[in-house]
Amino acid sequence: MSLNFIGIAGTLTAALLVSFFVLAQQQERLIMGQIEREARVLFKQVVITRAWIADHGGVFIEKKPGMKPSPYLSENQTIETGGKKYLLKTPAMVTKELSRYSEEQGLYWFHITSIKLTNPENAPDDFERSAIALFERRDAHELFSVEKVNEKPFLRYIAPLYVEEGCLKCHSHQGYRIGDIRGAISITLPIEHTWQEIARSKRDMALAGFLTIFAMAGVLFFMMRHLVLSPMQSMKKSIHDFSSGRYSRGDVLRTGDEFEELSRTFSDMAATIHEYHDSLNDKILAATRDIAETNEKLLEANRLLHEANQRKSDFVARASHELRTPLTSIKGAMDYIAIRMKASSGAPAASPSSVDDLMVFFELIRKNSDRLIRMVNDMLDIERIEIGASELRFCETDLSGLMDEVIAYFSLDAESRGIRLELASVGPIPVCADEDRMRQVLINLFSNAMKFSPDNARIAVRVVRDETSLRVSVCDEGPGIPESERGRIFERFYRIGEKEGSGLGLAVCKSIIEAHGGKIWASANTPAGACITFTLPRKQVYCKIDEL
Structure with a gap:
């Protein structure tokens, strides 16, 4: 507690010292500010006096012995009237x-100066020279x-002296114009007495501060001892008795302040702890129930993990099944070719029909090999994209140009079947996307549309833009997609009907x-067919596009 008292006393002392220091500095600034204002007033008074004299063409005073005309004035400086001579005085x-x-009386003095001197x-x-240079700039x-x-302090004040109309009478030959800086007037004020008063005031404030600090420290020590330390000792004894099991609820301090409230609160706390011990069994049961609920959650998590593992096994099984078909075809073709090669090893040159048969099987091997490669690539693409291993290369891409490119790719096949590929002219469609991946999506969607479209049908591409997203639909006039299967067509290896394919194209799309932050879904086309629609956000953090 003594350390706390020292800390509080030290804090108060520091606060008071800072306060007195700030007050002393403020007082010094006020006094110096007053002197500076006096200097400005004196400057203005001198300027006004000069202006009055200049406006009246100077003043004539009675010539006394020792007075001589100014050698710097060319005009007549002396007049005589009433038997007296008067001498001209300029501003x-x-x-x-x-x-x-003023200087002889010890009050202040001032000095008129200029860079272009007459006197x-x-x-x-x-x-003064450095000040005039600043004024001119x-x-x-x-x-x-x-x-x-x-060794005596003086306050010096200087301000520029501007050329007025009355000044040109004497200084026009120096090239001055109205508003130019003719020079400056410096005011010098003795401030020794002022500094002595400031020092005396600081000493008085410091003495008052130390006396205040000592008085407050004494009062604080008395209050800490009688109002804090004594009740704290009583509280310490009560806590010790409670820890030893000897505490009585009636042991409450009667101080009439916060310590009495603290003591009463401690007494209530002790009673609450006793009640808590009495109900500890109920709390243990509640904790047991919580553990049981946690176990149930763990079991649920384990079930979900098992389902995920089962889905993985299903995926491997389905992938094996899909891979087995082309592999079986390849193996059968290879076996047939081997048999034919053995049969013709000792025979004369093979007939053209035999070569044609072999070419059919070689073509079968090539097609199934291509199918295997596409299937493996599609599966790898899906896995890499979903786990984030395939890094998308975002850049500003014209989706309209990609659509034109894909339509050109399918145009020969479409023309041979009489299928019309239609894309409404929408102008450039800038998007922030991976160009190669978006080309892959469009090729898959057009490939599906071509696959399910009858001859002489129409495949239309629709583009809709709003404030937040870009929506693209590829619609065909094929048999359509049953509503119950529209959500499943994006699953791996899921196929509708007997059309050839791996069942991975829409899963890749x-x-x-989704890796681009968009969505994809299937819907019905009007009057017949199906539409595959996907959206892309109009703005991406990976690249900046002013307007989509």
Whole structure:
């Protein structure tokens, strides 16, 4: 608990120190801000004075002994009236003398300066020269600086002096125009007394802060000891008695604060724990029921795993059956060829009819070999796509161009049977897809449509686009697909009727379309036939297409 007290005291001390530091800095900024505002006011007063003098063409003052005309003015500077001589004073001369008066009284002083000097006495110092350079580049409109002269601090303020109409009377020969920067006026204010006041204020605030910290630490220690430590000791004893089995529910602190609430809560907790022990058997039974339910879930998961394994076995069996047919044909053809080769080994040259018979069986071997290759490739494609081993190469593809290519591929066969292949002119159809896989899908769909279409029929391709997807339908005028079998035609090795085929084409299409994030289904065509429809999303994360 002592560490907690030290931590709290340290936190409060740090917070107070930061607060006093921030207040001291704020006070210093306020004081310096006030001095800066005074400097601006003095600057404006000097500018107003100069403007008034310039607007009146200067002022004439009585010439005193020692006064001499300015060597930098070409016009007559002296007039005589009433027996007295008066000497002309320009704005710069009046400003300079006012600055000298103010400096003699120890208040402040100001200096008019320029890069293009008329009077060398007005030459700028380093601070003024750098400030004028900034003003001429329009990088600043005023500057402040604190400098020490003879170990005493002074605030320096400088702002640009612009050429006005009254200034051109004396300075037009220097090429100035109204609005140009003629030079600058710097104001110098002694701030030694101000800094002393700031330092004194900081000392007073620091002293007050330390006294406050010590007072708060004492009060905090007293409160911690009498309001926290003592009740905590009582609570510690109650907890120890409870762990030893000697706790009585009536042992509640009577402090009238949060510790009394905590003690009462602890007493209620102890009673609840006793009740919990009494009902522990019920909880054990409930836990046993939960375990039984978990076992049931495990059994269900095991059943599903068994079904998946059974489906795998069925797939192997069906694949073996499908592979056996072409292999049997190949083997029979090879046996026949072997017999014929043995029979003709000692005979004269084979007749043309014998060669034709052999060519028939060679063609049978070739067709069945091609069928085996297609079947194996289709099965491998399905497995690779479904397990993600076949990486799709997404790119921007024109689906309309692919359709034209596939229609051209089937055009000779369709023409020989009088089948019309129709694709409505829809223009380019950009999609984000694997071009080779989409070509494979279209070839499979057209191949099925050609297979089931009668002669002189029509195969139509319909394309519908909406905001989110692209829908493509390949419709034939064949016998159609019974509604009860429309969901099964996408299963592996499933075939309708006696048409030749492996039963894998639509299964491959389904795997490819779903890998693209789309869907595929079968429906009836009007008035006869079937439609195989698939969708593709209009936008993919793999490539960017502005408009589909």
